[in-house]
Amino acid sequence: MIELEGLTKRYGETLAVNNLTFTVEPGVVTGFLGPNGAGKSTTMRLVLGLDHPTSGDVRIDGRHYDRLRNPLTSIGALLDAKAVHGGRSAFHHLLCLAQSNGIPSARVHEVLDTVGLTAVARKKAKGFSLGMAQRLGIAGALLGEPRILMFDEPANGLDPEGIHWIRTLMKSLAAQGRTVFVSSHLMSEMALTADHLVVIGQGRLLADTSMADFIERNARSYVRIRSPQRERLLDLLHGAGVTVVESGGGVLEADGGKAELIGELAARHQVVLHELSTRHASLEEAFMRLTAESVEYHAHSGTPLGTWTRRAARQEWGGGRRKGA
Numbered sequence: 001m002i003e004l005e006g007l008t009k010r011y012g013e014t015l016a017v018n019n020l021t022f023t024v025e026p027g028v029v030t031g032f033l034g035p036n037g038a039g040k041s042t043t044m045r046l047v048l049g050l051d052h053p054t055s056g057d058v059r060i061d062g063r064h065y066d067r068l069r070n071p072l073t074s075i076g077a078l079l080d081a082k083a084v085h086g087g088r089s090a091f092h093h094l095l096c097l098a099q100s101n102g103i104p105s106a107r108v109h110e111v112l113d114t115v116g117l118t119a120v121a122r123k124k125a126k127g128f129s130l131g132m133a134q135r136l137g138i139a140g141a142l143l144g145e146p147r148i149l150m151f152d153e154p155a156n157g158l159d160p161e162g163i164h165w166i167r168t169l170m171k172s173l174a175a176q177g178r179t180v181f182v183s184s185h186l187m188s189e190m191a192l193t194a195d196h197l198v199v200i201g202q203g204r205l206l207a208d209t210s211m212a213d214f215i216e217r218n219a220r221s222y223v224r225i226r227s228p229q230r231e232r233l234l235d236l237l238h239g240a241g242v243t244v245v246e247s248g249g250g251v252l253e254a255d256g257g258k259a260e261l262i263g264e265l266a267a268r269h270q271v272v273l274h275e276l277s278t279r280h281a282s283l284e285e286a287f288m289r290l291t292a293e294s295v296e297y298h299a300h301s302g303t304p305l306g307t308w309t310r311r312a313a314r315q316e317w318g319g320g321r322r323k324g325a
Ligand SMILES: Nc1ncnc2c1ncn2[C@@H]1O[C@H](COP(=O)(O)OP(=O)(O)OP(=O)(O)O)[C@@H](O)[C@H]1O
Pocket: 011, 014, 015, 016, 034, 035, 036, 037, 038, 039, 040, 041, 042, 043
């Protein structure tokens, strides 16, 4: 496990990591989410002793990184796929890592095979695509068969087959009882991969909870309804105590889990429905809502995402036109 206690890192005026306390448990994939500049990479560097905390503490299975005898056999990490000596082949890069960590060289062939780089093992790393470099970084992380794995944006540069592969790999590592801590901006991918989430914004902890709980708490499931007899339907729903939001374009949204009730009500009163569909909240919606106030970098042309998010959140959670109970 990885344990953080009051972990804080300041770079001059910037408080990159602000009093983080959480534990990354074994046996599950823990997703580490946050907007750009939230402090994810800094946190991971602190875990690996690549940076020193301003205050607080981080331990790997109860020890500081610099007290681990052969670190690669305790924790394997991929932080920056391009941080490889470009003149070395994939094979030699991994061999150097193995030799300096007391890992048998036979393991190099195994991990090359696991990540699908055997055919290019003798090619120099500087000629690798980002996707190949990611795979090489993952091979390095797996080399010492560590109990703990930490990946910073592992799907970066991977094609759909590669993304599917990394998802399966992470799940199988967790199923073996290992600790898997992974950051990503790919919300749909995270939703399929992670069991648990740690979310930070501007260095601070925003959530530390299961995926299901995170979505339930931070986003809303609803039933989407369209009807040519909208006013009649609104009256019926109002009478039945169903909370309805008018979302524009003649679409009504009723709070979750009531599709059957609405369908039966409409049938009983011979109200025609053109659409009745349950919409499940997504991780992306939940993430955007939770982090809307801590997004540091916005685009200011086209559709400004942060502004849109805040406005949408306000409408959805307070200022929206609501009808019914
Ligand atoms: N070595 C450094 N010197 C000064 N400031 C730094 C340094 N490293 C990180 N920062 C600052 O700390 C904050 C957190 O950065 P960090 O890279 O950890 O965020 P992140 O969540 O990984 O972002 P991203 O999702 O964009 O990769 C940012 O404001 C960044 O500019």
